[in-house]
Every structure is written in structure tokens, then in C-alpha cells.
Amino acid sequence: MMRKTILLCFIHGFKGGDETFRTFPSHLKALLQHALPQVTVLNITYPKFETRGDLTECVARFKEWLQNKVIDLEVANSTPSPTVDPSVRVVLIGHSMGGIVAAEALLSIMAEQPIHSQANSQTGSMGSLSDHSTLMFPYIQGVLAFDTPYLGIAPGVVAHGAEKHWNTASSAYSAYTNLADAFGWGNKDTGPGAVDTRRMLPAPPSSSTVDAASAPLWQRYGRVAMFAGAAGAIAAGGAAAYMKKDQITQGVTWATSHLEFVGVLARPEEMRKRLERIAKLTTTQDLGFCNMHTTLGHAVNTENKEQGWTGKVAGKDRTFCNLPKGELRDFFMPAVNDKSTAETWAHMNMFDPRNNPGYYTLSETAKEKIIEWTENTEWYEESEGPLTGEVGEEAEIVERQEVDEQMQREADAKDAEEAKNAVALEGDGEFVDWKRPAAEAEAWEDEARKRSEL
Structure with missing residues (x-):
């Protein structure tokens, strides 16, 4: 018997950061x-x-970072065999596309079993998801997602915004369909080739070109960020009416450098299979899984019944995420925001009590889910209690935020260079600054919120 730890690992979404989860x-x-x-x-x-x-590269970087954190905790607790009997169990908590990173990290860990059963050794099915005796490191107790578009973004994200701003509806719809073309949505070819990767900005160097052994630890950690894909990012930024297809596909706008990453949302079959694999693990590996998705409440329920094309496109549920049907729906729980009048506003303010009256209900639900996944396990019942003394202090060091100054300098330099290029391109009439739509979106959402409070 030993003292044990539950590690809550938070993964933010597209263009998010440490402030995404606020005090949650x-x-x-x-x-x-x-x-x-x-x-x-x-x-x-x-x-x-x-x-x-x-x-895949982004997930690999995250997984390496997580493994190092868990190793530090196991060493602090002097765990004899962390792969067979770990003292640390992890709950991955992702907002928006961070939930996809969490899911992919889990599947990757499962495929790299440090120890596998005799049956697996005989069959060679090391990555099988059906083997109850699979041991994994780090041990993932559950995946708790918040508004993660596992099946893509709901059509209403753009549809409702376009209808509310009827004077720009046609241009918004045009921008949306052009973006869909850029991703290959609606085309017969929905495979990875549907996105023209030749027009994307170069990805970071692959691991094969980097000497991981000689590089400082924090330089080996990629900085990943996710959201609901470029379409969702544009919708969430309120910028659909301002973007043009050539600006999206030519590699000169803010969204272009991220198309390779968010292109995962352009492959519906891949998304469906990912969700099904995670759902299967809830029975074969006793994994906890839940996606708490935003749903608009009283602020929009008091409005007139929708008419025209919006209701047909968006349906009756005002959600940011597409929701599954059948048994998979059981893993999706509504998190109602009675104040928000826009799906994207609710999505971005899940963890802000001032803009989400349901924040405390959401927190209680998250707590109950993790308790449900943990409390009745032998692992929990056999724990001798929380870490104490020097071991507890050493463990808390892992919890503290670390900053790599060199990484920050490189990021700042990259931002400065992109801003300089943006100004030059805009002067030639070829570019719409990516910061402008976000500012206009904020003003738009402010206006919508004020109208709803009148």
C-alpha cells in the first residue's frame, strides 16, 4: 500500500493559454x-x-511532457513499479480541441503498452483496445472534455450569426461555403487529400530532424493549441463576413498556418472512429469519458421561434458541437448557459462565472464525474492517504507553472515577424489582419449581450 495522487491535466483549445480555464x-x-x-x-x-x-506530432509532444510530469511524481513518491502499480492516475481535461488532443494522447498511450498480457504477446495485438489486462503509462483514469467538437462544429454556429446580421448574411454564407471548399467539406473526396497542404505554411521540424537527446527538456515540448477548427475559429471570432476564400487558401491570413492541424475536423469518418474507440475503452478498460457541451438556454428560448433557413440548417438545439445519435449520445452532457445569445460566446466563456450562470453547476458535474470514475476503484480504496511532509512538498513542485525563457523569446519574435508581414501585406491590399476580426467579434458579442439584457 502507498499514498496516491490524482493528477488533473488541463489542455486548452485553439489559440488558448493558461488563462483559458481561469480559476477552474x-x-x-x-x-x-x-x-x-x-x-x-x-x-x-x-x-x-x-x-x-x-x-500526431502535437500529441507526441504533449504526451512526452505529461510522461515527464508523472515520472517526477512517481519518483517523489518512491513508487516501486509505476507501470504495474502506479501511485499516480491522470484525468485529462480538455477544452474545445484540447479534448481531441486528450483523446489522441490516450489512444497513443494505449498503443504503446509498456507491459502487455501473455495473450497479447502470443497474438501480437499489442495495441488492442479489447484487452482488459492492458497496463499503460501514464495511467489515464478518464477524459473529461468541455465543448470538444468530436464530430465537428454545429451548423448553427455560423447560421445563427448570419441571420442575426441580415445585412451581411450573404457574405457570411459565402465565406462559410468558401471555407468549406478549402477544407473539402461537402465534396465527394473527404479523405486527408481534401485539403491542399501545398498552400499551408510549413509545419515545425519533425522529430526526425531534432536531436531530442541533446535538446533542453522544455525545447522538446511542442506548443500545441486547438479549437474547433478554422471554421469554428472564424465563427467564434465573428469574422465569417470578413474573410475571402483567396485569403484563406493562399497562406497569407491568420488561419492558414493552422489548417494542417485543424484539418482533422475535415475528416468526419476519422472523427467518428476516434469517438467510437474512446467509447469502447469505457467498457474494456474502465475508462471514464464525458464531453460537457454548451447549450444556449433562456436568453434564446425567449426569442421568437426561428423562421427561414436558419432553423433548417441549425436545428432546434443551440450548441457549439455537433451531437452524436444513439448510444454515443450518452457520453455528451449539456452545460446550459442561460445568459449567452451566441454559441461561440458560450463556448469561449464556459469557465467565466460572470458570463456563464451555469459555471458552478458545471463544476459540480465535473467533480461528480471524476468521483464516479475513481471512488470505487481498488486503487483508491487501497491508498494510505494524501501525500505528506517532504514527499508532498516535492510533488507540489510538479504542479507549479514552469516558463522556458528561450521558448518565450522565440514565440515573441515569431509574433513580431508575423505582425510586420501583416502590415506590409495589408498595405498592398492583399491581407486582412487576423487581429481585426477578433476585435470586431468582441464588439459584436458585446452588442448582442447588451441587447439580451435590455
């Missing part, structure tokens, strides 16, 4: 520490990262 990590930690007194509850947030490059 510490709030949830406090709730769980009170409810699960036999273990230590720690929380860490994946550092702000860049939304570029291939999803």
Missing part, C-alpha cells in the same frame, strides 16, 4: 480534495503552445 483548475481541485480525502489531488495546465503542424 484550482476550484475543481479543491472540490475533489474534499470529496476524495484518501488521495492527493494536483492540477497542471499544459503550457501555452503553438497551433501549427501535424496533429
